[in-house]
Amino acid sequence: MKPHRQRDALSDRITAYIGLGSNLDGPSGQIQHAFMEMGALSHTSILARSHLYKSRPLGPQNQPDYINAVAKLATELEPLVLLQALRKLEEAHGRQRTDEGRWGARSLDLDILVYGDICLDTPELTLPHPGIHLRSFVLYPLAELAPTLVISGHGTVQALRDRCHTPAIERYEEAANE
Ligand code: A4P
Ligand code: MG
Numbered sequence: 424m425k426p427h428r429q430r431d432a433l434s435d436r437i438t439a440y441i442g443l444g445s446n447l448d449g450p451s452g453q454i455q456h457a458f459m460e461m462g463a464l465s466h467t468s469i470l471a472r473s474h475l476y477k478s479r480p481l482g483p484q485n486q487p488d489y490i491n492a493v494a495k496l497a498t499e500l501e502p503l504v505l506l507q508a509l510r511k512l513e514e515a516h517g518r519q520r521t522d523e524g525r526w527g528a529r530s531l532d533l534d535i536l537v538y539g540d541i542c543l544d545t546p547e548l549t550l551p552h553p554g555i556h557l558r559s560f561v562l563y564p565l566a567e568l569a570p571t572l573v574i575s576g577h578g579t580v581q582a583l584r585d586r587c588h589t590p591a592i593e594r595y596e597e598a599a600n601e
Contacts, residue, residue: 436497437539438470439505440569442552442561443492444532445516450490451475451597453516453531458494460515461533464508466499473564475595481558482526490595493536493564502538506548509533536561542575551575556583559592 441461445453454475462469473493480486498505516531536552543550555561556577562584565572570581577583 435499436466436468437499439496439498439538440536440565440572441494441496441509442532442534442536442565443494444489444534444560445530446480446487446489447528447530448517450487451595454490454492457512457516457531457533458492460512461494461496461509464498464500464505467505467508468497469494470497471495471568473567475597476560476563476592477595478560478592479590480526481560481590483524486528489560491560491564493561493568495568502535502541502543502548502550505538506535509535536565537569537572537574557587559584559587559590562587563592 443454443457445451447453458469458472461467471494475490475492478489478491480489500508510533513529513531513533518530518532534552535548535550536555538550541550551574552561555565555574562580566580566584570579570584572580574580574583
């Protein structure tokens with residue numbers, strides 16, 4: 424049986440939240456371009472985008488700081504089709520998985536944080552993304568767009584954000600950093 428999915432009122436579109444991250448090759452530009460490219464995916468539109476945030480890397484410290492953000496999408500793409508489309512965008516941004524090592528520097532990382540109310544646990548796709556409740560760089564931007572969203576088993580995004588302080592994070596102001 425197909426899992427129940429939260430649909431928006433007017434169409435077959437599902438609301439999904441995507442986490443964007445970059446710490447190579449002009450990170451803020453990578454994120455801004457990825458916002459536009461996600462909005463141009465077939466059967467998909469961007470409903471909202473968060474501000475950009477800057478943080479130290481979680482994991483190996485011998486890499487640049489990250490810029491992160493979150494996008495709210497409305498999409499008709501099935502989860503694995505959406506994942507595939509996001510993979511293609513990462514590749515178009517020059518991401519080289521083979522050079523990275525675990526949690527290494529990357530030009531663009533696109534994670535599906537939440538897809539409607541679907542829960543999945545497969546090697547290819549885990550939904551909601553398993554790290555959401557532990558990461559400031561996901562919770563701060565996600566709380567701008569969906570403070571009352573409940574992450575199954577963990578509580579609301581806003582409550583999680585209020586408890587999560589690692590890695591240390593700050594708003595990234597484009598103009599101040601150009
Ligand atoms: N995968 C499973 N579930 C998902 C999902 N919900 N969304 C699979 C996207 N992918 C999902 O991903 C590894 C595998 O996870 C894929 O094969 C996919 O099918 P990847 O993008 O190849 O590698 P990754 O991103 O390095 O792996 P991972 O474990 O997902 O790492 P994270 O969670 O993305 O963390 N520090 C800061 N400050 N900011 C960051 O953005 N990011 C990371 C990477 C580490 N430290 C960071 C940041
Ligand atoms: Mg990833």
